[in-house]
Structure formats: C-alpha cells, structure tokens
Amino acid sequence: MYKLRELEKKDLFTINQWRNDPELISKLGTPFRFINLNVDEKWFDGYMQNRNSQVRCAIVECGNDDIIGLASLVSIDYMNQSAEFHIMIGNKNNQGRGAGTFAVSAMLYHAFYNLNLQRVELMVLEDNITARSLYEKVGFVHEGTKRNARYKNGKFVNMLMYSILKDEYMIKHTRADNDII
Ligand SMILES: CC(C)(COP(=O)(O)OP(=O)(O)OC[C@H]1O[C@@H](n2cnc3c(N)ncnc32)[C@H](O)[C@@H]1OP(=O)(O)O)[C@@H](O)C(=O)NCCC(=O)NCCS
Numbered sequence: 001m002y003k004l005r006e007l008e009k010k011d012l013f014t015i016n017q018w019r020n021d022p023e024l025i026s027k028l029g030t031p032f033r034f035i036n037l038n039v040d041e042k043w044f045d046g047y048m049q050n051r052n053s054q055v056r057c058a059i060v061e062c063g064n065d066d067i068i069g070l071a072s073l074v075s076i077d078y079m080n081q082s083a084e085f086h087i088m089i090g091n092k093n094n095q096g097r098g099a100g101t102f103a104v105s106a107m108l109y110h111a112f113y114n115l116n117l118q119r120v121e122l123m124v125l126e127d128n129i130t131a132r133s134l135y136e137k138v139g140f141v142h143e144g145t146k147r148n149a150r151y152k153n154g155k156f157v158n159m160l161m162y163s164i165l166k167d168e169y170m171i172k173h174t175r176a177d178n179d180i181i
Contacts, residue, residue, distance in 0.1 A: 003061075003062055004060075004103065004110075005058055005060060006058070008058070011067040016035060018090040026152065026153055027128050027130075031151065054072065055107075056074075057103075057107070059099050069099055069103060071086070072085070072087070073085055073115070073117075076117070078116075082117060083117055085122040101134060112166045117166070118166045119165050119166070120164055121163040124159065124160050126145070126158040132160070136162075143162060146161065
C-alpha cells in the first residue's frame with residue numbers, strides 16, 4: 001500500500017540523484033543536465049513560495065517514509081480550474097509495482113474533489129509506452145500531438161498531450177476505487 005505526503009526538504013537528496021540519472025530522465029520531456037544539490041534546494045524553496053499554484057507530493061510506502069516517487073499538480077489555474085500533472089517513480093526496483101497507478105488516481109481525486117479542478121492535463125514522450133498505458137488505464141484521453149517537440153537522446157521526438165475532465169474521472173472511477181485514498 002502506498003500513500004502521498006507533501007514533499008519535504010529531506011527528500012531532496014534522493015530527488016537530486018534521480019534528476020542526475022540519464023536513464024530516468026530519458027523518459028521525461030525535460031532534457032538531461034547535471035544538477036547539483038544547491039539547485040534542487042533553490043527549486044524546493046521556490047515551491048514553498050508558490051504552494052498556491054502547485055501541489056508536490058512524495059509517494060511513499062505505508063509504514064516507510066522514504067520517498068519512492070514524485071507526483072505533482074503544477075500550473076494550477078483556478079479561473080479555468082485546470083492543472084498539469086507530472087509523475088516519476090525514481091528507482092527501477094519500485095516501478096511496475098502499482099505505485100504509479102496509485103499516485104495518479106490519488107492526485108486526480110485530490111484535483112477534482114479537494115481543489116475543485118475540472119481538467120488535468122499532461123505531456124508525455126510518444127515512445128514512453130509504460131506511462132501512456134498508465135494514463136490511458138486511469139482515463140486520460142489523447143488530445144493531440146506536438147511534432148518534434150523535444151530533443152531527446154540525439155533526435156527530435158513527438159510529445160503527446162493527454163487530459164482528463166472531472167466528469168470523465170467520475171464515470172470511470174467508482175467510490176470503491178477512492179476508498180483507498
Ligand atoms: C510511468 C510510471 C509513472 C508508471 O508507474 P509504475 O508504478 O511503474 O506503473 P504501475 O505498476 O502502476 O503500472 C501502471 C500501468 O503501466 C503499464 N505498464 C507498467 N509496466 C509496463 C511495461 N513494462 N510495459 C508496458 N506497460 C507497462 C500497465 O498499463 C500498467 O497497468 P497494469 O499493471 O494494470 O497492466 C513509472 O514507471 C515511472 O516513473 N517511469 C519513469 C518516469 C516516467 O516515465 N514518468 C512519466 C513521464 S510522462
């Protein structure tokens with residue numbers, strides 16, 4: 001069983017290791033670059049000052065507070081009631097064990113039932129089949145393709161945009177699903 005808690009300063013050392021892992025970063029839209037711990041500490045301070053437009057959570061196992069992944073709602077826009085979703089499970093050993101499914105479902109519940117949002121969107125690399133399968137499983141809809149939008153590992157690749165609306169989430173997820181959240 002997994003749970004979410006808000007990101008804390010103590011998580012930064014682990015997150016910094018993830019952000020310096022070329023294999024992990026190759027799955028994300030952001031380019032790889034070397035990032036020292038000071039940069040991540042400043043990034044965290046920036047988050048603390050902008051908590052009204054971002055929710056950044058650590059994914060942890062129940063009974064163990066060590067961070068295994070990061071799930072975030074960013075660019076929260078209360079007028080349009082929308083936000084962007086980001087996720088990563090940092091260590092390969094923790095992938096493929098259900099943490100991603102839990103975190104996406106829990107963050108969507110938070111977005112729609114606590115933050116009063118009506119749309120959550122995300123961007124994913126076209127060749128990230130694992131992430132796309134997860135998003136489609138929980139009800140995200142492919143809205144469009146940004147062609148050659150990112151330079152990754154020496155070539156330009158497409159980015160896909162997905163979104164889910166509150167109505168779609170409610171139809172797809174029964175109350176029983178949400179009882180674990
Ligand atoms: C993508 C990611 C968030 C998925 O989380 P996870 O905990 O590994 O995934 P889960 O165990 O919850 O599995 C979720 C679904 O992903 C799909 N999936 C998992 N492993 C897969 C694989 N090897 N190949 C294809 N699909 C796969 C399946 O649809 C699975 O659902 P199912 O078990 O009901 O069949 C995680 O692997 C990760 O962080 N990867 C690296 C970073 C990344 O890609 N982030 C997303 C950027 S948009």
